[in-house]
Amino acid sequence: xxxxxxxxxxxxxxxxxxxxxxxxxxxxxxxxxxxxxxxxxxxxxxxxxxxxxxxxxxxxxxxxxxxxxxxxxxxxxxxxxxxxxxxxxxxxxxxxxxxxxxxxxxxxxxxxxxxxxxxxxxxxxxxxxxxxxxxxxxxxxxxxxxxxxxxxxxxxxxxxxxxxxxxxxxxxxxxxxxxxxxxxxxxxxxxxxxxxxxxxxxxxxxxxxxxxxxxxxxxxxxxxxxxxxxxxxxxxxxxxxxxxxxxxxxxxxxxxxxxxxxxxxxxxxxxxxxxxxxxxxxxxxxxxxxxxxxxxxxxxxxxxxxxxxxxxxxxxxxxxxxxxxxxxxxxxxxxxxxxxxxxxxxxxxxxxxxxxxxxxxxxxxxxxxxxxxxxxxxxxxxxxxxxxxxxxxxxxxxxxxxxxxxxxxx
Amino acid sequence: xxxxxxxxxxxxxxxxxxxxxxxxxxxxxxxxxxxxxxxxxxxxxxxxxxxxxxxxxxxxxxxxxxxxxxxxxxxxxxxxxxxxxxxxxxxxxxxxxxxxxxxxxxxxxxxxxxxxxxxxxxxxxxxxxxxxxxxxxxxxxxxxxxxxxxxxxxxxxxxxxxxxxxxxxxxxxxxxxxxxxxxxxxxxxxxxxxxxxxxxxxxxxxxxxxxxxxxxxxxxxxxxxxxxxxxxxxxxxxxxxxxxxxxxxxxxxxxxxxxxxxxxxxxxxxxxxxxxxxxxxxxxxxxxxxxxxxxxxxxxxxxxxxxxxxxxxxxxxxxxxxxxxxxxxxxxxxxxxxxxxxxxxxxxxxxxxxxxxxxxxxxxxxxxxxx
Numbered sequence: 174x175x176x177x178x179x180x181x182x183x184x185x186x187x188x189x190x191x192x193x194x195x196x197x198x199x200x201x202x203x204x205x206x207x208x209x210x211x212x213x214x215x216x217x218x219x220x221x222x223x224x225x226x227x228x229x230x231x232x233x234x235x236x237x238x239x240x241x242x243x244x245x246x247x248x249x250x251x252x253x254x255x256x257x258x259x260x261x262x263x264x265x266x267x268x269x270x271x272x273x274x275x276x277x278x279x280x281x282x283x284x285x286x287x288x289x290x291x292x293x294x295x296x297x298x299x300x301x302x303x304x305x306x307x308x309x310x311x312x313x314x315x316x317x318x319x320x321x322x323x324x325x326x327x328x329x330x331x332x333x334x335x336x337x338x339x340x341x342x343x344x345x346x347x348x349x350x351x352x353x354x355x356x357x358x359x360x361x362x363x364x365x366x367x368x369x370x371x372x373x374x375x376x377x378x379x380x381x382x383x384x385x386x387x388x389x390x391x392x393x394x395x396x397x398x399x400x401x402x403x404x405x406x407x408x409x410x411x412x413x414x415x416x417x418x419x420x421x422x423x424x425x426x427x428x429x430x431x432x433x434x435x436x437x438x439x440x441x442x443x444x445x446x447x448x449x450x451x452x453x454x455x456x457x458x459x460x461x462x463x464x465x466x467x468x469x470x471x472x473x474x475x476x477x478x479x480x481x482x483x484x485x486x487x488x489x490x491x492x493x494x495x496x497x498x499x500x501x502x503x504x505x506x507x508x509x510x511x512x513x514x515x516x517x518x519x520x521x522x523x524x525x526x527x528x529x530x531x532x533x534x535x536x537x538x539x540x541x542x543x544x545x546x547x548x549x550x551x552x553x554x555x556x557x558x559x560x561x562x563x564x565x566x567x568x569x570x571x572x573x574x575x576x577x578x579x580x581x582x583x
Numbered sequence: 584x585x586x587x588x589x590x591x592x593x594x595x596x597x598x599x600x601x602x603x604x605x606x607x608x609x610x611x612x613x614x615x616x617x618x619x620x621x622x623x624x625x626x627x628x629x630x631x632x633x634x635x636x637x638x639x640x641x642x643x644x645x646x647x648x649x650x651x652x653x654x655x656x657x658x659x660x661x662x663x664x665x666x667x668x669x670x671x672x673x674x675x676x677x678x679x680x681x682x683x684x685x686x687x688x689x690x691x692x693x694x695x696x697x698x699x700x701x702x703x704x705x706x707x708x709x710x711x712x713x714x715x716x717x718x719x720x721x722x723x724x725x726x727x728x729x730x731x732x733x734x735x736x737x738x739x740x741x742x743x744x745x746x747x748x749x750x751x752x753x754x755x756x757x758x759x760x761x762x763x764x765x766x767x768x769x770x771x772x773x774x775x776x777x778x779x780x781x782x783x784x785x786x787x788x789x790x791x792x793x794x795x796x797x798x799x800x801x802x803x804x805x806x807x808x809x810x811x812x813x814x815x816x817x818x819x820x821x822x823x824x825x826x827x828x829x830x831x832x833x834x835x836x837x838x839x840x841x842x843x844x845x846x847x848x849x850x851x852x853x854x855x856x857x858x859x860x861x862x863x864x865x866x867x868x869x870x871x872x873x874x875x876x877x878x879x880x881x882x883x884x885x886x887x888x889x890x891x892x893x894x895x896x897x898x899x900x901x902x903x904x905x906x907x908x909x910x911x912x913x914x915x916x917x918x919x920x921x922x923x924x925x926x927x928x929x930x931x932x933x934x935x936x937x938x939x940x941x942x943x944x945x946x947x948x949x950x951x952x953x954x
Contacts, residue, residue: 460862481730481755496732522863523905524950526931527755527827 174339176292176315178280179322180263180299183310183331185276186216189255190245192308201226201242208236208244211428215247219331252276258307266299277326279319296334316342318403324353342401347374354398361388361395373399418455422463423447424511430469432506441498442556444512445491452490453543457517458483462493465511466502476501477515483522486535487556490514584618584648585672586625590664590683592640597658599792599815600629602785603636604654616654617698618671620647628701629654634782635701635818645672652679652692660688701818704809707800709743709769713812715942716799717790719750720783722761722945725911727780728754735824739783741808743767743774743801750778751829757908758832762944776808777826782819789815833946834931837924839897841870842937845921849913851877851889856906858887865952866906868932870925871899880954902928903952909934912947929953 182188186204191197201221205214214235217226224239235242256275263270266289269281282295289295296313303311314325316337324346329335337345351357351365351373368387370376376384377399384392397404423444431437441464452459463477476497484490494512525532542554597616605613610632617628625642628635650673660681661669669683677692720739728736739752748770749762789812790797800811803821810817852866858879859866869876872895878888902925913921918936925932934947 516862518863521953522865523756523952524929525755526753526758526832526948526950529950 174283175317176282176285177317177319177322178282178292178296178299179314179319179326180259180278180280180303181312181314181323181326181330182259182276183312184216184218185255185309186247186252187218188309189251190248192255193248193251197243197245201239203232203235203239203242203244204247205232205235206244206246208232208240208242212426217242255307255309259303259309259311262303262306263299265302266295277323279322293334293336296336300334316345316401318342318401320355320398320403321345321401323355324349327353337401343374343377343399346399346401347372347377349373351376354395356391356398357395361391364388418457418517420513420515420517421448421451421455421457421459422511422513423451424465424509426509427507430506430508432504437498437502437507437510438495440510441494441512442491444510445494446487446556448512448514449485449487449490449539450543450546452485452514452517453539455517457519458485458521459490459514460484460516460518460522461514462490462497463511463513463515464494464497464501465509465513466498466507467509468503469506469508471508473509474501475511475513479516481523482525483516483518483520485521486532486539488535491556584620584650585645585670586620586642587645587668587670588625588640588642590661590666590669593669594658594662595792596627596638596640597654597661599638599789600627600636600654601658602781602788603629603631603634605631612651612693612697612699614653614655615651615693615698616657617649617651617695619649619695620644628698630699630701630818632699633779633820634785635816636785637701637816637818639814648673649695650677650679650692651695651698652690656690660690702804702807704811704816704818705802705804707769707802707811708771708774709748709767709801710798711748711763711767711801713790713793713797713799715748715763716810717787718943719748719761719763720787722915722943723750723752723759724780724783724787725915726752726754726757726759726947727783730754735777735822735826738777738779738822740826740829741774741776741778743770745770745773751826753827753829753832756905757947757949758829759912760829760833760946760948764942764944774803776803777822777824778808779819779822782808782817785817786810789817832931833948834924834926834933837933838926839870839895839900840922840924841875841893841895842920842922843875843891843893845913845916845919847891848875848877848921849910851891852906852909852913855879855887855889856910858882858885859906863952863954864905864907865903865954866909867901867903867954868923869899869901870895870897870923872896900925900927902932903954904932904949905952908949912949916945 187202190202190204199220202218203214203221203226204216206212210232212232214226214228214230214232216228221239221242226235226239252275260272263278263280267280267282267285271279273279282289292315296315300313310332312326312329312332313334314322314329316322316325317339321337321342325335325337351370352362354373376395379396381393381396384396394404425440425444460483461477461479463475465475467473478493478497480493545554600616613631619626623641624639626637626639628637664683664686667684669681672680677694678689679692680689723739727739736754739750742749746766747763748767751760793812797812802809806821808819808821855866855877856864860882866877866879873893874890875893876888876890879886912934916936918938920937922935922937928951931948931950936945
């Protein structure tokens with residue numbers, strides 16, 4: 174019988190801020206920036222959540238809902254440091270650890286009963302150790318699948334432990350709203366509601382073939398998930414197994430919407446550079462470059478271009494992204510820009526006949542640049558076009574290089 | 584204008600113009616075919632502004648004149664008529680009325696005034712057998728780039744020198760070069776031009792419809808290339824831009840060389856490629872003492888391997904290739920054997936037809952894949 178633990182840190186960013194400034198404890202705290210700044214709430218303390226503040230909400234809205242809240246800037250470096258501490262505690266229990274994001278992890282404790290005892294005992298030990306060594310609280314869900322463990326930790330919040338006994342998975346899920354299934358968002362929820370499906374139990378009673386006709390592959394996965402099985406791309410991988418990213422992306426929200434071509438192009442160069450750097454870190458080559466444009470009115474467009482060969486070079490990604498931008502930008506002020514690399518492959522594939530020596534020179538230059546960045550920091554070397562496009566790093570829940578999710582070694 | 588023409592003659596000539604006529608109706612007149620009367624013949628002209636074709640067919644002229652009608656509609660209708668004479672009469676409102684036996688039709692046309700003028704044909708600079716040009720196109724057309732942004736690669740380079748004629752195409756991953764071995768009469772100076780892919784396709788169609796020993800008269804002006812097949816004329820706009828320096832790309836020397844039967848190699852690659860990654864089409868070629876192996880790496884679909892005996896005692900070399908690139912050449916080459924020249928897994932490999940008698944010096948350079 175599998176024993177999967179999902180550990181989810183309680184209000185992680187806020188709790189880390191509290192460690193550095195204990196006076197924040199118990200107060201409504203909003204992490205993300207000043208209330209008059211653009212941008213969104215990265216995290217909110219439980220006290221702030223009572224006023225309806227939640228992550229991804231514009232900071233200004235949060236301020237309207239809860240003007241007395243204390244607004245603080247995020248500190249990515251601190252969060253990474255504490256995420257690492259949590260990881261170290263978890264890995265002392267089992268090597269089978271996968272950080273799913275900066276503040277949550279899956280553990281596979283299958284077959285460790287003799288070492289750690291009953292799953293509940295193991296969970297209590299884990300909970301206590303995380304608290305003692307990091308000063309942070311977490312919630313733990315335990316089940317036979319990653320999916321149910323994740324839902325259980327959510328139900329256990331804050332600071333709780335919930336074990337779903339084997340064979341009780343479907344019964345545990347049945348009374349919950351369909352939204353509780355990870356991956357069912359607003360849109361799918363609306364579709365399901367239209368079919369009269371509100372609870373996971375309703376979903377479980379439906380025919381898999383019906384859901385597949387209605388929602389395709391995702392419908393098939395949902396029907397399995399409703400029964401508590403790990404189905405669908407998010408859950409079908411083994412914990413601790415090396416997994417390659419499906420795409421690599423970077424985006425930037427401007428402090429002020431801009432229609433300045435030079436500034437926009439510089440930002441694209443900066444984003445392309447970051448994407449290329451990460452492709453090289455993962456030893457991956459991309460064949461499809463996408464850009465995302467969001468205008469002042471929040472209308473959002475993504476456009477893609479398929480290359481005739483795989484690349485991980487800044488200049489080639491920039492060329493493709495710039496071409497897409499020039500073709501598709503309406504000239505209106507832009508709020509957000511993103512550069513994505515998809516169709517990732519582990520080998521370079523087709524080599525170039527005409528520009529081979531040029532590509533080879535770029536490749537050598539980039540590998541030297543990477544070594545310099547490793548030693549002197551990310552901003553030590555960059556494309557001239559991108560110089561004006563540099564911005565302070567934003568808090569991100571899925572930063573690169575998470576432990577347990579490290580770049581594959583070639 | 585009024586004339587009478589045989590249905591068979593008209594269908595044959597209209598067929599040749601279909602590939603040229605503009606399919607998208609951004610400029611309506613370009614969907615039309617221009618019909619003009621000549622001496623005991625009618626002259627048919629179609630163009631999409633990039634490419635123009637002019638052909639003729641014998642006719643009995645009743646009254647001189649000119650008019651235009653939609654090319655596809657005209658062909659689709661005339662094709663359905665019985666094999667008999669068709670009488671065509673253009674009216675004041677530019678409509679054409681067709682009478683054939685007991686069939687009567689009026690087709691809405693447009694004034695000839697709005698039909699674009701084709702450039703005048705300059706004096707010919709060279710003349711060569713139609714089959715030679717078709718052979719050269721067949722050995723290069725597959726390597727032309729589909730990448731629209733690389734527009735100088737969307738056609739083939741044509742080089743005419745007093746001693747030879749060369750055609751080269753490349754998509755940046757492979758390059759096909761073919762050169763005639765016999766002298767081209769009439770060439771005084773070097774001519775260099777980029778011939779669009781569409782024109783090459785139309786030339787192949789025209790050659791297929793002409794006789795074995797027909798000659799092509801070639802001429803050019805600043806912007807156009809002219810190919811005259813007897814009474815038929817194809818005019819193509821030149822592609823502008825710089826074609827890559829192909830001579831630099833052709834390997835100077837290749838340390839290893841093997842000879843294989845074309846049909847055997849082709850069949851082997853065709854079978855193995857069924858199990859190649861669908862997107863990359865990658866297969867591996869391994870040349871070792873006494874044996875050539877072609878295989879696909881293990882994937883979700885399975886794996887496959889072919890082996891054939893070989894006269895070779897050099898070092899074992901393994902090279903990854905896009906199977907499609909190899910097959911393109913092998914299918915175009917009519918020779919029984921081909922030579923494969925190579926160095927290592929990082930350098931360009933080369934295929935050449937083996938033996939004499941092809942009439943061409945043909946080289947095909949393919950960059951490997953890193954798998």
